[in-house]
Amino acid sequence: xxxxxxxxxxxxxxxxxxxxxxxxxxxxxxxxxxxxxxxxxxxxxxxxxxxxxxxxxxxxxxxxxxxxxxxxxxxxxxxxxxxxxxxxxxxxxxxxxxxxxxxxxxxxxxxxxxxxxxxxxxxxxxxxxxxxxxxxxxxxxxxxxxxxxxxxxxxxxxxxxxxxxxxxxxxxxxxxxxxxxxxxxxxxxxxxxxxxxxxxxxxxxxxxxxxxxxxxxxxxxxxxxxxxxxxxxxxxxxxxxxxxxxxxxxxxxxxxxxxxxxxxxxxxxxxxxxxxxxxxxxxxxxxxxxxxxxxxxxxxxxxxxxxxxxxxxxxxxxxxxxxxxxxxxxxxxxxxxxxxxxxxxxxxxxxxxxxxxxxxxxxxx
Numbered sequence: 001x002x003x004x005x006x007x008x009x010x011x012x013x014x015x016x017x018x019x020x021x022x023x024x025x026x027x028x029x030x031x032x033x034x035x036x037x038x039x040x041x042x043x044x045x046x047x048x049x050x051x052x053x054x055x056x057x058x059x060x061x062x063x064x065x066x067x068x069x070x071x072x073x074x075x076x077x078x079x080x081x082x083x084x085x086x087x088x089x090x091x092x093x094x095x096x097x098x099x100x101x102x103x104x105x106x107x108x109x110x111x112x113x114x115x116x117x118x119x120x121x122x123x124x125x126x127x128x129x130x131x132x133x134x135x136x137x138x139x140x141x142x143x144x145x146x147x148x149x150x151x152x153x154x155x156x157x158x159x160x161x162x163x164x165x166x167x168x169x170x171x172x173x174x175x176x177x178x179x180x181x182x183x184x185x186x187x188x189x190x191x192x193x194x195x196x197x198x199x200x201x202x203x204x205x206x207x208x209x210x211x212x213x214x215x216x217x218x219x220x221x222x223x224x225x226x227x228x229x230x231x232x233x234x235x236x237x238x239x240x241x242x243x244x245x246x247x248x249x250x251x252x253x254x255x256x257x258x259x260x261x262x263x264x265x266x267x268x269x270x271x272x273x274x275x276x277x278x279x280x281x282x283x284x285x286x287x288x289x290x291x292x293x294x295x296x297x298x299x300x301x302x303x304x305x306x307x308x309x310x311x312x313x314x315x316x317x318x319x320x321x322x323x324x325x326x327x328x329x330x331x332x333x334x335x336x337x338x339x340x341x342x343x344x345x346x347x348x349x350x351x352x353x354x355x356x357x358x359x360x361x362x363x364x365x
Contacts, residue, residue, distance in 0.1 A: 019061035024077060025070040036114035038104045038163075039067050039080045042097060042134075044122030046085040049140035055213040056121035057084045059171065059229035063119055066236055073117070073236075073289075079107070085122070090138045094148065098186050101156075105187070108162040115165045116157060120148075121226055124172025125180065129207045132174055133182040149182035154201060156185050158278060159194035166199040167288075171226040173210040174203060195279060200249065202256065203274040204228035214267050227271055231259035238291055239357040247289040249277070259355075296335040297354045300362045303328045307343035309365075314338055341365055 026033050043060025045053045064082045067073035081100040083092045104116065123135040125147070133147030140146075150170055157166050204211035204226065213226045231239075240247045240255035257273040264271035280286070303309070306325045313319050314337030320330060336356045342349040343365075352363055 019064055019082065022065045022068050022077075024068050024074065026074060027076070031070075033070075033076050034074045034114070035076055035079075036112060037073065037075050037079060037117075038108065038113065038115070039064075039073070039075060039117035039119070040083070040097070040100050040104060041067070041080065041117070042083045042092065042120045042122070044085040044092070044120075044135070044137055046087050046089065047123060047135070047137050047139065048090055050123050050135065053122065053213060054224035055226045055229065056171070058223065059121050059226050059233070060084060060119065062233050063117075063229070066233060067117065079104075085137050090136075093136055093138065094183055094186065097148065101185065102187055105160060105162060108160075113163050115167070116163045117167045117169070118153070118157065119169045119171075121171040121229055124170065124174065124211075125177040126174035126207045127177065127180045127182050131182060132170060132172065132203065133177070133180060134170065134172060144179075145181045145183060147180070147182045149184055150201075150203075152182070152184035154199060155194075156187060158197045158199050160189070161193040161196050163197055166197055168199060168201045169228075169232060170202070171204045171211055171228045171232075174205050174207050175210055176208045197278075198280050198282060199278040200253075201276045201278075202228075202232075202253070204260070204271065206272050206274050209271070212264055212267070212269050212271055214263075216263070227263035228256070228260045228273060230263060231256045231273075234259060234355070234357045236289065237357055238293060238359075239355050241291050241293065241356055245291050245293050246287045247291065248285050248287055249280070249282075250284040252288055293359075296333060296356060297358050297361045298331065298333050299352070299354070300360070301330040301332070301341070302362060302364045303330075304364055307348075308345050310342045310344060312340045312342070 024033055041060045041064045043056040045056045064080055067075045067080050068077050083096060083100060120134045125133045127133050130151055132150035134150060135147045138146050154168050211226060211228055213224055215222055216225050216230060235252050235255040240251045242248060242251050253275050260271055260273050303324045303326060308323050310321045311319045320332060334354045336354050339352045340349060341352060
């Protein structure tokens with residue numbers, strides 16, 4: 001992850017500490033939760049030798065919270081293994097991460113498992129086009145191989161054949177480093193296979209390219225996020241829903257790719273998401289997550305001046321027209337896409353973007 005090579009893009013406050021406490025409301029109410037789903041979430045902001053990053057722990061917290069919440073991943077909190085770095089520490093190390101994976105694998109062997117999420121955010125490098133090094137806090141030119149191999153860890157999880165689905169998300173740079181040997185997991189076993197586990201792998205950038213973080217405005221709050229991680233969370237929170245309110249493999253990959261590229265472009269940077277899918281017998285329309293919500297936003301347009309207003313949709317059809325006075329407002333449910341609002345008198349015109357991540361939105365015109 002970069003802004004300069006392997007450096008945070010903007011000065012920011014110290015990385016947040018532990019995640020806010022969240023609960024799964026369905027557990028409290030005695031309603032079903034996704035007992036067959038698991039997650040391991042690693043966020044490394046603090047390094048012994050590399051530049052400190054601002055986003056990884058914050059972004060890892062946000063994903064952890066989405067996984068636990070009933071209207072998110074709906075996982076049992078005990079199935080979400082959250083492993084953040086801390087100031088002045090060289091943890092987590094490989095043992096801590098492998099121990100968490102071992103605990104998950106034991107649970108999955110005892111009871112049929114459906115899904116595993118694996119997320120890493122921090123510094124990284126490309127050992128070659130299919131192997132990324134996920135840098136541990138102790139990484140330095142002396143500890144040149146103190147990084148986990150993305151391919152080895154994904155191979156392990158797929159070949160175990162314990163999960164129907166594995167989602168592998170890496171928000172880290174892929175700048176090439178030669179003569180590196182990222183670490184394989186210490187775990188193993190006698191279960192070679194993997195033909196039955198679908199794996200969706202997403203790299204935050206293409207091989208030999210950086211991933212970026214930067215100061216971003218999220219619902220009025222300025223905070224540093226990885227561009228990829230922000231797009232990932234927005235997709236899961238409704239940005240990637242189709243007209244049925246479902247998030248499919250296609251809608252998910254497309255949204256994360258497009259938004260990541262857009263956020264980088266806003267900062268005059270370039271970042272393109274790379275994705276790969278293994279063993280997909282379900283098809284690209286397979287539903288990853290059902291949101292239960294209609295894609296779109298209830299928009300309040302507040303008029304600062306009077307005029308003869310026209311609001312057109314993405315297909316150029318007129319949604320609403322009329323004469324307004326200063327102080328008037330319109331309340332309109334809008335679907336996803338670019339909408340154009342025009343004052344026919346002053347000829348003033350602008351675009352309103354509805355991406356589906358917000359249930360309500362206020363726009364001044």
